[in-house]
Amino acid sequence: MDYSVFELGDVPLDSGETLVAAKLAYKTYGQLNGAADNVVVLPTFYTGTHRRNEGFFGPGRAIDPQRHFVVSVNMFGNGLSTSPSCATPAQRGRDFPRVSLIDNVRAQHRLLFEHIGVSRIALVAGWSMAGCQAYHWAAMYPDLVDAIVPVCASARTSVNNWVFLEGVKAALLVDPYFATGEGAPVAGLSAFGRVYAGWAYSPEFFRDGLYRRLSFNSAEELLADWERDHVENWDAHDLLAKLWAWQHADIATLHGGDLVAALRAISARAIVIGCPQDKYFSVEDNAFEAEHMPNGELRVYESPFGHCVASPGNDPEFARFFDAAVADVLG
Template sequence: MSSDYDVFRLGDLPLLKGGVLKDARLAYKTYGTLAPKGDNVVVMPTFYTGSHDRNEGFFGPGRALDPARHYIVSVNLFGNGVSSSPSNTEGPQSGGNFPAITLHDNIAAQNRLLTERLGVTQIALVTGWSMAGCQSYQWAVQYPEMVKAILPFCASARTSPHNFVFLEGVKAALCADPIWNGGHYDTQPVEGLGAFGRVYAGWAFSQTFYRTGLYRQLGYDSPLALMDDWARDHAENWDANDLLCKLATWQAGDVSAGPRFNGDYKAALGSIRARTILMPCTQDLYFPPEDNEIEATLIPGSQFAPYNSDFGHCAANPGNDPGFTTQLDMHAATLLAL
């Protein structure tokens, strides 16, 4: 990961579930220049295992999102090891004592970054993959007067029961390692992290991906080789408490959570003013298209635009499916042109 990023200090951040995140820090990176009218801002939050630099695969010269025309703000999710996280927080909130963070908290912090630090008053587009896409919905509900368009892909406005159950499974695999010790470990629970990665690999791609041997296009000679690689990656590169912090944020995902809508999901989605295109992958095991199809009936004027790919959720990962990238750019260009 690049160390070339900025940090916005928020002070003590009040949290939706109560309490505060002490000395909260939001890490971000900007690309391009803010237009004189301030109307070229694109916000790209990070996804579950992403950081600001991994968002670079979704934009570039000549693409729909281009720093030559747009002011792109890539913002790190709390818990990803760059913004405030269990692994980089000192004192009483370190490690397993890190407080529960919601998407509402993340977006409240991002709004402060944009308005207080960057001088942004309007957002042309919020877009992102997976948990980043979930934040796109949250932006549109939380700050409807500020957001002009959203393009969540392979995401949802509320974590479904099935998605919640999947996350409980990978969580159980990690926490079964006795070294985890309720989050109060001295060394990383690498066996648990490896088990987490192996389970995760079974859901990140579709059944068709494995049945047809599509994993060979990614350089693996067998499903076991892919699983071994994912296990090694998680064991070597992730802090257990960071993964669990973000997992809890994901599980609690619901745009209607909070005092404004009090769980009224339909009212929350109905409040969205932003132009909206929802782009699921038809073979996504985390965020199936049926969820987005329901959302599209509740978001005024929204478009449901599914894309079929044997890569499943990972169709969105830059480089995997060129067709997905083409359609994503097409939808981004459409929203920005309106």
């Protein structure tokens, strides 16, 4: 096992339910300094674990374990932290409670401040759902977070994003497994992967055959790879649990539904990175967020890779763009 586990016990959730015997899986890199404030938090994204986060830092990069204490935290539902696939028997599968991003960040706060003993957080950064958690960190704990860099993410899930997620959810739920409880939802997971892939990149990506840069000879090969990944590596109920958290992500709930008030309450330095070709999260929403955060800035990166521009290894130039933003926000 290449990670550590923090046992949270029974965790009351925003939904009113309780996550029983909850556990957070995490991995740290580097050393905590004497002031316990050189902390960089990297939550995980939708189909990611701490292993995928390793593509966002390294020796000589803006996030460097030689200088920073990096804490990569696995989100509830990703199969390593408590999830439908590994929860206590009474909460496995379809009986898993609804866990929000607020619940995730509260648990991460306990890990960092109660268990590890940090004093402040220098930076919370991440791509996609991890970036959504960065917004939540800054909104929930403004006195503890110095800076955030959300990448291809949002402070509130838009209606367009919600509709996309309804589509992939429907592709999964049409599998007979969800009606009978028999067998495994292989057909649903395959369909989920295909629909997901179609939204992950831009029209230019497919038109110009850029899938070849990812070692696929055709669009069909790419789709087949996404199918295999979801069938072989992901539990259907885990995907649904995280999808619910994504659909309901909204820092405005911390301020009675007022998104502007929630953004204005964020005191952290924030550089928001958006991609105009991203079909999940819009640059227009990011511009609104940056405008209303007191120390917010929007930086735009154009790429036919769309939402997947930030996936580690896809675009070396984007890695440099991300590092520049992190270096600037850390001052």
